[in-house]
Amino acid sequence: MANVKVEQDVVIDRLMSVFQSVGYDGASLSELATATGLQKASLYHRFPGGKQAMANAVLDHVAGLIDNQLANVLQSSAPAPVRLSSALTIIRQIYDGGRLACVLRALSHGTATGLFREPIAGIFRTWVAAFDHLARDFGFDTRTAQRLAESTLIRVQGSLILAQTLQNPGIFDQVLLDIETDFRSQQ
Amino acid sequence: MANVKVEQDVVIDRLMSVFQSVGYDGASLSELATATGLQKASLYHRFPGGKQAMANAVLDHVAGLIDNQLANVLQSSAPAPVRLSSALTIIRQIYDGGRLACVLRALSHGTATGLFREPIAGIFRTWVAAFDHLARDFGFDTRTAQRLAESTLIRVQGSLILAQTLQNPGIFDQVLLDIETDFRSQQ
DNA sequence: GTCTATAGCTAGATAGAC
DNA sequence: GTCTATCTAGCTATAGAC
Numbered sequence: 001m002a003n004v005k006v007e008q009d010v011v012i013d014r015l016m017s018v019f020q021s022v023g024y025d026g027a028s029l030s031e032l033a034t035a036t037g038l039q040k041a042s043l044y045h046r047f048p049g050g051k052q053a054m055a056n057a058v059l060d061h062v063a064g065l066i067d068n069q070l071a072n073v074l075q076s077s078a079p080a081p082v083r084l085s086s087a088l089t090i091i092r093q094i095y096d097g098g099r100l101a102c103v104l105r106a107l108s109h110g111t112a113t114g115l116f117r118e119p120i121a122g123i124f125r126t127w128v129a130a131f132d133h134l135a136r137d138f139g140f141d142t143r144t145a146q147r148l149a150e151s152t153l154i155r156v157q158g159s160l161i162l163a164q165t166l167q168n169p170g171i172f173d174q175v176l177l178d179i180e181t182d183f184r185s186q187q
Numbered sequence: 188m189a190n191v192k193v194e195q196d197v198v199i200d201r202l203m204s205v206f207q208s209v210g211y212d213g214a215s216l217s218e219l220a221t222a223t224g225l226q227k228a229s230l231y232h233r234f235p236g237g238k239q240a241m242a243n244a245v246l247d248h249v250a251g252l253i254d255n256q257l258a259n260v261l262q263s264s265a266p267a268p269v270r271l272s273s274a275l276t277i278i279r280q281i282y283d284g285g286r287l288a289c290v291l292r293a294l295s296h297g298t299a300t301g302l303f304r305e306p307i308a309g310i311f312r313t314w315v316a317a318f319d320h321l322a323r324d325f326g327f328d329t330r331t332a333q334r335l336a337e338s339t340l341i342r343v344q345g346s347l348i349l350a351q352t353l354q355n356p357g358i359f360d361q362v363l364l365d366i367e368t369d370f371r372s373q374q
Numbered sequence: 375g376t377c378t379a380t381a382g383c384t385a386g387a388t389a390g391a392c
Numbered sequence: 393g394t395c396t397a398t399c400t401a402g403c404t405a406t407a408g409a410c
Contacts, residue, residue, distance in 0.1 A: 025212035026297030029404060041406075042376055050405065101296075105348060109293060110213025121352050150349065150358065151365075155338075158345025161292060162337065165308050171337065178338075216386055228388075229394050237387065 011036045011046065016058045020103040024055060024112035052115060055107055059119045062103060065094075066126050074130040080137040084183050087134070088176050091156060098163035098172025105157065127153050138186045152179050198223045198233065203245045207290040211242060211299035239302060242294055246306045249290060252281075253310050258317040267324040271370050274321070275363050278343060285350035285359025292344065314340050325373045339366050 014035045018027050029051065033040045047053040073086045095102065104123060107116045128149045135145035159175035162168070201222045205214050216238065220227045234240040260273045282289065291310060294303045315336045322332035346362040349355070 022300070023210070023212060023297035025210060028402080030402085038375095039377060040404085041378080044405070045375060104352075106296060108348070108352060109288075109296060110210035113209070117352060117354075121354075124349065124352055147361070147365075151342075154345035154349055154358070154362065155341055156345070157348045158341035158343070161295070161344045162311065162341055165295060165304060165311055167304075167308075171341070174334070175341065178334075215384080217384085225393095226395060227386085228396085231387070232393060 012061050015054050023106045025110040071130040074134045098169035199248050202241050210293045212297040250310050261317040261321045285356035
């Protein structure tokens with residue numbers, strides 16, 4: 001069965017889903033093959049570097065998402081409060097309202113720890129820089145803007161952990177509201 | 188070599204270190220054996236349930252730590268600000284100033300996801316309840332106290348992720364200072 | 375560029391001597 | 393209660409036909 005060409009974008013999307021839900025060590029080649037609808041050997045044809053290359057492709061994809069969606073929105077010409085709301089909507093969608101784990105965190109542990117730290121750090125820095133830009137537009141001073149920007153990522157990551165462990169997505173929603181409040185407190 | 192009795196407390200402590208640094212799926216029986224100074228068969232003698240039982244023993248140990256150290260300190264008879272400072276000092280020590288990952292998060296992913304969610308959730312609830320108690324003593328209203336308490340855990344977990352990925356423990360330190368400031372803002 | 379088949383290895387777990 | 397030795401299953405990765 002199968003034997004029909006699967007678009008690379010679709011393959012990467014499905015690889016991401018698997019890493020997201022079971023982590024790097026937890027993702028077996030068999031599971032990755034099933035999820036993509038390809039055989040293991042076909043996956044190796046597309047990703048000669050094996051599982052590590054697959055994870056790197058996923059990270060490239062995520063870096064593009066953050067760059068093209070989040071960072072783009074935050075640096076558009078719209079009024080700052082509008083940009084903030086748009087960004088939070090994107091974040092809400094990315095994590096399905098707190099129900100999905102962050103694939104960056106999933107690729108931060110176990111055997112994967114050292115392998116992907118730098119690309120993940122790059123994505124984190126992009127995120128923080130984008131919110132830092134926004135915070136300054138809101139009128140915060142340099143130091144406060146930096147801290148508020150870091151705080152958005154800290155609270156999103158932390159609230160995802162609690163939301164999933166306590167099976168209460170509301171925790172994630174509340175944090176997004178808190179973030180919005182913090183930015184608007186400057187106006 | 189070896190063949191000398193290793194205290195169970197020491198064994199559990201070393202198991203914890205391994206899970207903490209490489210996660211559940213990343214921790215092989217060989218590595219757990221090496222770390223504890225026991226052979227695999229000896230580990231199975233002490234933990235007939237295998238790796239899963241070892242992780243559960245670690246979680247029991249952590250639950251005890253949180254109960255006997257953190258929760259105890261937060262509900263002592265000392266003045267609220269003193270209790271807060273003591274608690275934050277304990278947290279700083281537990282995570283070695285942001286350099287150590289949280290073993291609870293390490294046991295939240297991959298194959299382990301479903302296995303340990305409930306015990307971890309229990310530890311999270313104990314943490315939040317203890318800080319909630321403190322926040323009320325500081326004079327916060329019920330709703331604000333609950334949110335501030337959740338926020339301590341959210342920010343500690345989130346800042347650990349950033350501190351380790353960006354290799355900047357200062358992020359963790361700063362968050363602990365922020366938490367202290369938030370509590371004292373009520374005075 | 376996909377497939378079937380399999381190599382080579384390490385995983386988690388157990389048997390049984392001492 | 394520890395050890396050595398070993399089992400089976402699953403892993404990552406590759407060979408080679410089509």
